[in-house]
Amino acid sequence: MPLPDLPTPERLGALLHRLAAGLLERDTAARLALLGALAGEHVLLIGPPGTAKSELARRLHRAFAGASYFERLLTRFSTPEELFGPLSLKSLEDDRYERLTTGFLPTAGIAFLDEVFKANSAILNALLTLLNEREFDNGSGRQRTPLISVVGASNELPADEALQAFFDRFLLRVPVAPVGDASFEALLRLPPAQAGEAGASPLTEAERQAIGQAAQRVHLSAEAVAACTALRAWLAAQGKAVSDRRWRQWVGLMRTAAATEHRTQVDGLDLWLAPYVAGAAADEMAALAEWFEADWLHAVPQTFEWLTRAVEAFEQQLQIEQTAPPEDAAEADDAAGKLALARAIGLGEGSDAGSAMPRLTLAGLEARMRRHYSPVHIAARLTQTDELIGHTLAHHTALASEALALAERLQARLWIPPHLAERWNAAHAESLERLQALLARLQQARAGFAELPVDEALPAIAPAPVPLEEPATA
Known part of the structure; x- marks a missing residue:
């Protein structure tokens, strides 16, 4: 049973809406920031200035009731005092080296550190312990911190090997870029204030603990x-x-x-x-x-290369058999001559009732110019075509079932960004559409084989199967 204080997905969805409101193309970053914070992990936003990184961090802070917020832009000239607080003069008088941490990073619930990789080694070394252990060395003692999550920001990835340990402290690395062309007009038309204040109330400490217990x-x-x-x-x-x-x-x-x-x-x-x-x-x-x-x-559009080549092979074979001349060359020449004469005098071109017989005569002459096939030949072609149609139908059924199952699973997912779910569903839809088109071509080829001219007197010899490659295995 769910824990009493465990927030519902609907409540968290409302918080996500509040977090991302007015931040165009930041849905993924908002989801990962909140999910990371709920898991007690840190998030690194990577992108150029002016891409709402600090705004996202400030909104994340407002998602947690009672959490204090700390924000600082780091440079190579930043001092530990700027992050961890000034030295306590009273403690120095007592020969203790302690900092006044109230209002600084060691007492923050949510913190935003901009240009985080530009800090000097003195700051980075202290941050390593604070981020990983949630503890801060203050003088001779180590104090626990209420830190929920640090949102770091950087214009670029760290190139210095010495920064890799600090970089690894951020479990989630999320790229953020300027809005694309599709959202540019919406960006211009945004109202002046999009603070995202309205909506769901922030998560309480009891709810955060319930999430942690449920995760275990x-x-x-x-x-x-x-x-x-x-x-x-x-x-x-x-x-x-x-x-x-x-x-x-x-x-x-x-x-x-x-x-x-x-x-x-x-x-x-x-x-x-x-x-x-x-x-x-x-x-x-x-x-x-x-x-x-x-x-x-397997949620990408499939090309069905083997099946496409198989369909093309059947279509080519049908065309060959539809256009093949009769085996009796003399009969073919006789029919061709009579057909030419009939067309020259206009037989089969009239539209009144008296022209029906000439049209039938013309059709009969055309049929005499085509090769005829035994019932065994046609049955063999239909059997092979039906086998491939059955294979295609089974593949279509399996893929449709897989697509439906994925769509149903995605409906219950809170954290997967909608654009990803839409892309995966669309990929399956495109694959099913291609399969349906190939199936229609196969059925059309089958109908063509069924309509080949039949001669019951021909030897009952089955033709060689249409050559097909072996299908690729998954």
């Missing part, structure tokens, strides 16, 4: 384990790896996603997060997204 009760399904194993092998083939600590944090993130959607287990669909957890640069994220959609989810 979520287990990994066999599908999720298989997906993670497949991804690990794929990453290894690319010469990349995810640390054990990062895998554990990622599992915790997926458990939080499942718990907040009132699911009892993590499944393979939760690996849609792969680009933002296992990727860093834009090309890595794109490759991971392609792996998930194509190799794991």
Whole structure:
């Protein structure tokens, strides 16, 4: 049973709407920021200035009741005092080196650190412990902090190897870019104030604890384990790896996603997060997204190359048999001469009742110019065509069932951005449409074989099957 204080998906959806209101093309970033915070993880926003990174962090702070907020732009000249508070003069008088942390990062619930990789080593070393352990060394003692999540921001990825440990503290790396052309007019027409204040009330501490408790009760399904194993092998083939600590944090993130959607287990669909957890640069994220959609989810438009070539082979064979001349050359020449004469004198061109017989005569002459086939020949062609039609129908049925199952699963997912769900559903729809078109062509070819001229007197010899390649295995 759900915990009493566990927020419903509808309540969290309202918070997401509030978080992203007026922030064009920031739906993914908003979802990942809130999900990361609920899981107690940190989020790095990567993009140029003026892309609403700080605004998103401020709104995230308003999603948590009672959480204090801290924000600072870091430079190489930033001092520890700017982040952790000034030294306490009273403590110095007592020979203690302590800071007054009230109102600074060690007492913040949500913090936004802009240009986070430009800080000096003194700040970065202190941040490592604070981000990972939620503790701050103050003088001779170490104090616990109420930190929920840090939202970091940077215009670019860190190039210095010394920054990699700090970079790894951000489980989620989310690219943000200026709005695209499709949203540019909407950007210009936005009202002056889009603070996102209206909407759902912020999450209470009890609700946050309920989410954490529910996440601990979520287990990994066999599908999720298989997906993670497949991804690990794929990453290894690319010469990349995810640390054990990062895998554990990622599992915790997926458990939080499942718990907040009132699911009892993590499944393979939760690996849609792969680009933002296992990727860093834009090309890595794109490759991971392609792996998930194509190799794991199979939610990309399929081309059905083997089936297309098979359909083309049947169509070509039909054309050959429809246009083949009679085996009796003399009969063909006689029919051709009579057909030419009939057309020259206008037989078959009239539209009155008296012209029906001439048209039949003309059709008969045309039929004499086509090759006839035995019933066994035609039956063999229909049998082979029916086999391929049956294969195609079975594939269509299986794909339609898979598409329906995915659509139903996506309806219950809070965190998957709608544009991703739409893309995956559209990919299946496009694949089904292509299969339907190939099926129609096959049925048309079958009808053509069934209408071939028949001669019962011909030897009952079955033709060689239409040559087809072996279908590619999945």
